[in-house]
Amino acid sequence: KKDRIMVKYILVVTFLLAIFSLCSCKTKQDLLDEKVKQLTEWSNRRTVIQMNSNKYSTYVKSKPRNYSMIVMFTALDPKRGCSVCREANDEFTILANSYRFSPAYTSSLFFAVVDFDEGSEVFQSLGLNSAPAFMHFPPKGKRKGADTYDIQRLGFHADNLAKWMAERTEVVVRIFRPPNYTGTVVLVLLFSLAGGLLYVRRNSLEFFYNKTFWSILSIFIVLAMTSGQMWNHIRGPPYYHRNPQNGAIHYIHGSSQGQLVAETHIIMLIHAAIVGGFILLNEAHQPKVDISKRRIMAIGGLVLVAFFLSLLMSIFRQKYQGYPYSFLLR
Template identity: 65%
Template sequence: NLLAEKVEQLMEWSSRRSIFRMNGDKFRKFIKAPPRNYSMIVMFTALQPQRQCSVCRQANEEYQILANSWRYSSAFCNKLFFSMVDYDEGTDVFQQLNMNSAPTFMHFPPKGRPKRADTFDLQRIGFAAEQLAKWIADRTDVHIRVFRPPNYSGTIALALLVSLVGGLLYLRRNNLEFIYNKTGWAMVSLCIVFAMTSGQMWNHIRGPPYAHKNPHNGQVSYIHGSSQAQFVAESHIILVLTS
């Protein structure tokens, strides 16, 4: 049975890695060719160093978190798999799909061709694992609870800040007039206003890429073409212009 053989092979790959790499032949056999009774999430990317795609590396980290969350969950089954196609390993796939940007996430359903909604709107939503999980739930009805590895950088930064402020107050304990300095507080307020008006909070919530690089011609875009999204670099440009 061809379908059983394909599923068995995919399960074997999944047992070794939560994301398996596809070249042109594997893509056509396991994703494009019937029969299929499983959904496949594919990240089209360009991870080779010579491509200099920092956004691809960032998206890959989030994709890995998502795939690991699915692979090691109790709900894991043979109805959903995660794979990737690197531009340098599957140039023919990019050409076949007329794809000219990376990273791009697509869902290939068990039956029929992918629809417009099966391409993840990365430019508008960002590539955070949680956002990808919501999109997958909409397309496949498979709900993935994202588990992130512990990150203590925020706690360490907060501890350092508290220590710094505490040390400063202790050293200046006999002269705390600087706390009432209007100029200082005005500068702090302006910094917060400039950061918020430039879209830093939107970046924090959505997790957009810093910029977009076309893998074919290497052209880098720092300004998003849509009025409903932005790049991190765009926020920095606005911050400099407004300040």
């Protein structure tokens, strides 16, 4: 009799556990459906969802989750002094908009942004000491190292972000940028200004044949192109890099695979100083110039070339480890 009672007890307990398990599964599914529904609603209003610490904990960190999240961590308040956060935010928005209106759009991938002033606890939990930063949160499993975007090497251009997103989520998106007529308007204004100037000076166009004018213009274009301005335009790197460990600011990228905007400006100034030194050396050779001025120009030109060429080689050694040559500076 006792055995029968025990069997009945076990059957009842098993039945109750089965019912509880079914109810629990249903609750999780309902919770997941509610989360996806809410995220979809927010995404329809704005492609990049604004999140604070609570929303991040609920929709990104907590389970259940059958969707991926691409999250940008930033500090858009001007008081924070993040000079590149606004530009990175614009590129991230372009990526999110391109995905929203692409054939690849589904409710399995969402874009979000967490601002430091609204989610400082999130920054602390992830060990973030600088902004902007981009991270991918997969639907299952733990994040891997590649789920953190290498902004220092790749910049924050929307096309590079799209390639990284495709590697992490297998969602391929073609970037569509809104039409920008600023360049066209500026070009029209410049041509109009140049045409008006030529019309006003139509009776005296000697300046048009001035060798000095064309020399300065040519040197400026060469300096701009050789300093890496086109690379900046394509890759969109940050202006400087802040070390997350000690907060130190670096204006020279430590790797040969990348560069900073400030770095290109520094290189451009160094190249300009070297060019100026060679110009002084060339002018010092002219016999029409007074001998004392020629001596000063020669010494000044030699100092400029020697010092700034040494500085350029020193920076090159810093970026390309193992480069064997140096001059004056190491």
